[in-house]
Amino acid sequence: MTTAFRNWQAVQQEVLRRIHAREWAPGNLIPNEADLAAEFGCARATVNRALRAVAEAGLLDRKRKAGTRVALQPVARATLSIAVIRQEVEDKGARYSYALLERAVVRPPAPVRATLNTADAALLHVRAMHFADGLPYALEDRWINPQGAPDVLDQPFDTTSANEWLLEHTPYTGGDIALSAHNATHVEAQELGCNEGAALFALTRNTWNGPVAVTRVRLLFAPGHTMQADL
């Protein structure tokens, strides 16, 4: 093929066509970027941009040294952006407010101790509600490890949420999230102002600073919450 490809989208379409036509079969190495640029009559950066897009869609596996192969098992990737809750609410054009429900220093239940690897240590437990335009938006249930969050025991969290305070004051190096659906219990339903049993979107997040647990939080969003991402 000697047609010049004018932009990366055109190169992407041709790459997709070859993959779907099995001209480039699953598991096979594809030509390198320089050869493709020569074939397509475009800049190498254009080929790079196109291959990156196809790789992000999960159809190519790119390895720095081993080259680029057609994926055996395509995996699509979507990136979730998780902002501080105040920002998330304000980005929806709503007024944010916050209320502390409960604050105590206690030994967490066994599953939390096991996840955070905090043995018998007492952690700070905080329950709080985040509001959008005065209506319950998300119910927060959080455990904070004082070993991973210096000065946290001095914080009342009565006006500033732990969500905001931790982001500003506590470094973390990594973590994980889990998304699921949860039927509102009687208490949760009262707090969120919904029916008992309502399907709630739940986001559980653990964050770490190196080997030390910083915090574990579960957010239960009021009914109807949706989390979106581009593919």
Next chain:
Amino acid sequence: MTTAFRNWQAVQQEVLRRIHAREWAPGNLIPNEADLAAEFGCARATVNRALRAVAEAGLLDRKRKAGTRVALQPVARATLSIAVIRQEVEDKGARYSYALLERAVVRPPAPVRATLNTADAALLHVRAMHFADGLPYALEDRWINPQGAPDVLDQPFDTTSANEWLLEHTPYTGGDIALSAHNATHVEAQELGCNEGAALFALTRNTWNGPVAVTRVRLLFAPGHTMQADL
């Protein structure tokens, strides 16, 4: 500071410390990589790796030409990997199977027409169940646009799912996903073998090939489903 930093994790810790100590304040430009490498006594690639990690955690905003600034509003990013359902089930160590529930060429309801921008065209509607070890795993409700998926009307989808067939035969250039929680209806509960009203994790995905809609699918997972990602 003239201490040599041995690895990118050490550089990352120092960058986090400066951000949290407000030595580098929100919105401020930080020194460039070459200057930081000189200051830290390490390779520029080490600084790059560290800044990338901090940017992925949402605390730095990196712009190719404008340099790197401390984020005004930190946004954490998590990448979800979405495999074909067969692979997802097999990755859990379970046996995958599939059953077609319904297949028809019909005009979709208004919200689907509006989302896919397919006007009055008839689309292929497929309902199917994916099983793990013989138990319902995910209920699929899918609309496919023949304009975006050539030959799709010739496919019976009685043994191969549309999920797998589309991935192998139909190019797409982009899409979006939405995650939410949904109370099982009477029919869904019967199909999934759960209680009516059970909280189900729902994943809705639209995919496009340029301006042409390819497919819209809603997957309702059996109770207890969790989607996980690293921060």
